[in-house]
Amino acid sequence: MRGWFRLTLGLLAVVLGALWTVLGLGFVEGSALSDQRIWAMAGPVLVLFGLAGLWWGMRARRR
Incomplete structure (x- = not known):
């Protein structure tokens, strides 16, 4: 379950930023x-x- 929260927040930020x-x-x-x-x-x-959040979440998932 490690890193899913960071991945979710990162994806949400990318989508919201693109919309803005x-x-x-x-x-x-x-x-x-x-x-x-x-x-x-x-x-x-x-x-x-x-x-950056997506990258951080992917790093956490690999460990």
Whole structure:
């Protein structure tokens, strides 16, 4: 069961970060986040944290 929590949080962060990026860039209309530059910048940062979480979770699973 080791590492599953980290993997889950990492995957959630990657998906949420990608969604924020798409919304912030204005590709999806009808949201309060649409065309907001802050979300276009925060999204990739969250994706990077999510990728780090995935890497950390995979390392924990290998041990």
